[in-house]
Amino acid sequence: IIMASFGKNIINRHGSRVFWLLYLGGAISGGLCMQMFRPNNSIAFIIGAGPAVTSLLTFYGLSNLHQTIFFFAIPIKMWIILAFIGISALTEPSKKDFGGMLTGLLVYQLFKIRM
Helix, strand or coil, rough: HHHHHHHHHEEEEEEEEHHHHHHHHHHHHHHHHHHHCCCCCCCCCCCHHHHHHHHHHHHHHHHHHCCCCEEEEEEEEHHHHHHHHHHHHHCCCCCHHEEEEHHHHHHHHHHHHHH
């Protein structure tokens, strides 16, 4: 649901290259962060799109900080959603969503510098 709604807006505003940069970059950085923060340095495999979707949501949220999102019919500002995602990404043991957030933040900063 998140990728369909926010991803479509990212593609319409910035193009499909930025979408794929965020999606694949978030997936790769999520896997790298997971490997870096593993306690016993063993190799682990990650399956899922969590870090990639976190990257898309972070980029969209930073681009639209004061937009109101309806979450189960409750209006919430985007910056509040980003705060919850940030806390969740920093407190999860595997840190894979932290990698996704970093990708979204870095791509946002690159676009901010270009504009």
